[in-house]
Amino acid sequence: MVVARTVVEVEGAVVVTKETMVGGGVYHWSETAFIADIVQKVYCELDLKLLSTPTDLTGIETRAKGINSWLKYKQPSSPVLAICGMGGSGKTTLAKYIYNSNKENFECSSFLEGIENQPAVLLGLQKQLLSDVSGNNIMISNVSEGTFQIEKVIEKKRVLIVIDDIDDKDTLNTLVGTKVLHTQGKIIITTRHLSIHTWFGSISIGCHVNKIELLNDHESLELLSYHAFGSKVPMEGFEELAIQLAKYCEGNPLALKVLGSSLSEGQGTRIETWRSTRNSLNSLKGDINIKIQGVLQKSFDTLPCESH
DSSP: OEEEEEEEEETTEEEEEEEEEETTEEEOOOHHHHHHHHHHHHHHHHTOOOOOOOSOOTTHHHHHHHHHHHHHOSSOSOSEEEEEOOTTSSHHHHHHHHHHHHGGGSSEEEEEOSOOSOHHHHHHHHHHHHHHHHSSOOOOSSHHHHHHHHHHHHTTSOEEEEEOSOOOHHHHHHHHOSSOOOTTOEEEEEESOSOGGGGGSSSSOOEEEEEOOOOOHHHHHHHHHHHHHSSSSOOTTOHHHHHHHHHHTTTOHHHHHHHHHHHHSTTTTSHHHHHHHHHHHTTOOSSHHHHHHHHHHHHHHTSOGGGO
């Protein structure tokens, strides 16, 4: 038996496949098995640990553009960038999209979520971070030791670290330390705090603030329609109502998703349901946060009882 090897290059990863020649005949792997084997080898070669993101990434490229440029800049004045905004504004989705798009440009990367200011939780996050950026299971027994080890590991590496939904500067210091990062290392955090600059007054690193833009009218209509109709445009006869309802959400992606999903349930494709929802939302008063909370509550109230 003679084995002929074929070298295939996919996205920079070299994958060796084979054909088996027996008695003058050539027996090929089935196309499905062939492709599956290549995909598996590529993932192993590239170590692609990508994060799950929604399918409806409306407006994401526009919002990621400036942050992507900051990540590519070799020597930024601030090695930390904060994505700031209200709840439901798409901070986590944007952070995951940016992480997936840029992680291969760094020596190592880590995405931390589920942040809680509890010693056991923080210790677990430190262990994850150390494993991600060092490739080894570094033994630590408490958070102080963890912070010390993290500072040692990341100060000389070109790392990308994303910390999602953090609301306390002491927690941030525990997770990444307070020393100046290597000039090519980058940390991205997401937070609801707009006064994030005050966190960095006592430590030797600065922070670049990126206040997330809410969706414009066109993007809002597209996202609402996607969740209500499964299409980026409203169903015929619903155009004006969809435009009106989208405006109530003030460009907040979560509110648009929840409202659109609630209108796709049960009788949601009936024009009377849409008119009733619009009339109900007309009563909402107050600032943007109160209005969005009202949209979320009224959308929840319209769901069938078994969905509550």
